[in-house]
Amino acid sequence: MTAPLLKLTNINKSFGPIDVLIDISLEVNAGEVLCLLGDNGAGKSTLIKILSGVHKATSGTVGMRGKIVDFNSPRDAGDHGIATVHQFGGTFPLMSIGRSFFVGEEPKKGWGPFKILDRKRANDIAVKAVRELGITRIDDGDRLVGGLSGGERQALAIARAVHFGASVLILDEPTAALGVKEAAHVLRIVLQARQRGIAVIFITHNVIHALTVGDHFAVLIKGAKAADFRKGERTREEITDLMAGGEHMAELEAEIAAYMASHDGHPPPVAE
Ligand SMILES: Nc1ncnc2c1ncn2[C@@H]1O[C@H](COP(=O)(O)OP(=O)(O)OP(=O)(O)O)[C@@H](O)[C@H]1O
């Protein structure tokens, strides 16, 4: 058996006295989508910041293709093929599509100190990469990123990662701020990245989005891994309950729905 693309072993992370991640072990394979689920504050973003070189683990190891790696910076993680689209920000609203695509990776024209970004070439490559992922509304690389919709910005970030040869693509809540159609677009692009053999780590609160794209699922509760299972092993209701820390959310949802159906659509009063 070959080693998994990415393997986390007994990762712990503390910020001062606060233990944010507790003994997390996890494997991620090429051509698969791992969905990382968990409630607010469960530690999802912290975990992926360790994988993307933003934070160092307090203890534990990260391995890639069977070798232990130690990332000293986001750049270092990037050089190892890990591309991350962080939860907040990550794009440059006042930059053009072509320019933002090549930030840190500028194609050069000319020699030595006279190297400059070849604007036309950068635009052509960026627009082509985004269109290859099915976002055909983007046809002008001079447009500002700030004028794109949330889904288009996600698509641009994903296209960039795919173009520069990422082997691991980490998406922290890419669909959280999107409408139904935009989210569906992003989910489709995630599946395209998977089809190209990329390992995708997809963080979400949305169980339906997770079930749509996930091959493998891990649920974090208060910094610990509460469950780790593959597609088809748990129902949507079971996953929702797990994310809520074992409370029967499906029952609660059904109770609220029944109450509203018999009370003219009004939700039940909040208990004191
Ligand atoms: N730099 C930091 N210093 C201290 N505590 C931190 C730091 N970063 C995160 N935390 C704490 O770690 C915990 C986990 O945060 P994290 O952002 O990883 O959660 P999350 O699962 O991504 O939540 P959300 O779903 O809301 O994005 C939280 O209690 C948070 O306050």
Ligand SMILES: [Mg+2]
């Ligand atoms: Mg987060």
